[in-house]
Every structure is written in structure tokens, then in C-alpha cells.
Amino acid sequence: MRIIADTGRCIGAGMCVLALGEVFDQSEDDGTVVLLDAEPPASMAGAVRRAVQLCPSGALSIAETSGGDQDAAGGVKGNGD
């Protein structure tokens, strides 16, 4: 899986960092999201999905790379919008 972060939408709430600090960080300047690992291993898929779900602004999404897990068709949108 590959994580896509749209820093234009990010509001720096830090939910992703709180949920999964190994993968997400926040910039020192404006607090927006920084990906420490844009293609985390499959073993982290569940935790990544949970973090993406928690993002309040819809700044995070997931693109499944080939050979990735089967349960996501096409890509997962983070937010409820």
C-alpha cells in the first residue's frame, strides 16, 4: 500500500501521528503531515487504515499497490465525506 498525503487539506490535528507515529509525523513549521514511510509494510496495513480513518480533514488516502491486500478495491478514502 502507498499512503497519499494532501498537505493542502491537512489541518495539523495530529491524529495520524497519535495513531501511528512510526509512519506519520508533523512538520515543525506549520504542523502539517509528513510521511515517514509512504509505503509501509503489509503488516502495518490495519494500523495505517485506522490512522487514515481518524484523520478529520480527509488529507490522507491509501492507494493499493499491486500485490497488496485484497480487501481494498482501488483505493480507500480516509474521510466520511
Place this chain on the structure above:
Amino acid sequence: MTEATTHPVTLPLTRVHPFDPPEDLALWREEDPIRPLAYPDGHQGWLVTGYAAARAILADPRFSTRIDLLHTPIAQRDAQFRSTVRRPGFFLRMDPPDHTRYRRLLTGQFTVRRMKQLEPRIEEITRDHLDAMERAGGPIDLVRAFALPIPSLVICELLGVPYDDREKFQRDSSVLLSLDSTLEQVEAAMQDLLDYLGDLVRHKRAEPEDDLVSGLAADTDLTDEELTGITTLLLIAGHETTANMLGLGTYALLRNPAQLAAVRDDPEVVEHAVEELLRYLTVVHIGPVRAALEDVEIDGRLIRAGETVTISVAAANRDPERFSEPDQLDVARPASGHLTFGHGIHQCLGQQLARTEMRIAYPALLRRFPGLRLAVPAEEVPMRTDMVVYGVHRLPVTW
């Protein structure tokens, strides 16, 4: 799509049980998670009580937080509503791109990492207040001795507001957040606070110190008026909310001794416990409130442009479709995903600060005073149903 079929109701505030939202909200959530709501000024809008709909609306850019578009769901809140009309810097009540501009200037100051750096100082402040309680001896009002001063001092130090002036701003902000205040009282308190913080901002520009207001004055192109608005918003939002979580949260734990013991004795539980207390208690007990900017269809309901929607996150946080046994306080459950800090672009800026304060303060209090107990019968604890932020007015305790 169906038009409103259920008859409009008015928003209840009265509680049967101090920790549970008004009972009707649970009934309505079952019947109709998005239902018509009659607003006191005659407006016909909506009330959202279901988790999925609440989250969707809070994340939807077709809904605005602009005060001039909103109708207030409870009559007493009109004064507070009107007092914040279009003040520079009050980005809680702005839509993008104005909101984005202000929020971006601040998010770097409230990152998870920044809040971690504050931990030692928050621990020290907590210890000082526990020492003072120990010296004074019980019974004591936990709100005055612990729950209010800790977040007040923390936000003062962060902003660079002299804590010695606390009586002034604590008084002003309690007028601003009381549902019983008249418009005149609210406006006077707001003006008083703006005058005071306006002076502070000019002072920080002239003689910068190592604090957030000085930093914003130096590094941004914010005007004095904007910076004053931001400081006012942060000062009010930064102490009342966490203070009520500390007071009400302690009260809830005192009424649930097994849960209290878990928070006291098991450091592993603390992180979950804070989220669960946030969910279960939802101190922002009215709203948030939004207005539709265009016609929006959600779950077969047509919300028309201009209609106000009150999103009861208190009810949404008890939605059994999202949280199992939602009316049970269970500090061991993973309660993340609650809507207590809101959702969408306005989700609380200070949430990581509030979490840090709570994660330190609850266990420190319970460990220092293992025999902590109420000093009055439970029915005598005065509840803040009359305030914008729910909680306890006083919490007499002893040990």
C-alpha cells in the same frame, strides 16, 4: 428522498443522570438520527444524533460555521452567539480560506511533538497543586484547587498571559460561557477580555518574550486586532474545556470505583481511559452547530441551503452502532474515534494539549490521594447544565 415527516422537537438540556445526555436524545437517535428541530427564533432546522451522520456533516465543506448564518438551538445561547459575530481572528467561526490561513499559523505550535515537550512542565505544575492540596487538607473543592488552575496555568504560560491576572479572565470567560448571561453581560465581558489581551499583544510586540503570542507577533503579518482575537479564543478554549474534563472526569471515576482503581494502578490504561472519559462525558454538550451552504441530501433527508444543523456529539458518542455498550464507562476500551473534539477542519486545535494534561493529571491525583472521595452526598454536586461547557461547578472532596 423524504421531506421532514417527524414533528419538530426542541433541544433538551435537562438530564436524569449527571453523566448521560438528556434521555430524549437516545430515543431520537434510534427513531431518526437526523430529525427536524425547532429553533427558538422560529427557524426550522435539524438535529443530528447518529454517529455516522454527525461525522459526515462535520467533515462536509458544504456546511459552514459562520455565526451570521447560524441559528442557535437554545434561546439562552443567543448572547454568546452574537458576541462572537465576525471578530478578526476568531477562526472557529470562519470557513476556508480565512479559517485555513489562521489555523495554519497555529498548527505548528500544537503538534504532538510540541506537546510532548511540555510534559515535564505540566508534571511540575500538577505536582505543585497536589502539594498545595496536601498542605491545605480536605475537604477541598477540587475544581478550585486542581481542575481549573492546572489548565489555566498551562495555557497562560504557553500564550504568555500573566497568570496573576487569572481572576479577571476566569471571571470574564465564565460570564461568556454561562447560558444565563444577558447580551449586555456577555458583551461587557468580551470587551473587557479584548481590551486586556489587546494591551498584552501590543506589549509583546514591543518587548517580545519566549511565548506563543510574541512568536506570532514577530513571525506573521497578523494585525494587533487579529492577534488579540486569536489569543482570546485560545485563552477561553484552552482552560474551560480541559478544566471541566478534569473535574467531571474525576467525579465520574469516584462514582465508578473499579474504573478509578484501573486508572490509578495501571499506567497502561491511562491513554485509553482519557479517550473513554472524553467520549463518555462529552463536555461540549450542545452542538457543534453548522449551516448548510447549499442543498445537501444525507440519509434520505434533504437539508436545504440556509438551514441550521445542530450536531449533538454527546448523542453521537453514545451511538450503539459505533460503540458497544455505549452507556457504560469502560476505561479499558479503545474509544478512539469519538467526536468530542469535533471532526473535519475545525477539529480541536488544542486536543493534543488537552490529552497531555489529562494523561498526567488524572493518575497523579489518584496516586497522591488513594483515599480520594466525595465530601458531600453525590446529589449535592452542582452540575453545569447552565453552561456552554458541561461539568461540575464544584467538587468537594476529601481523602
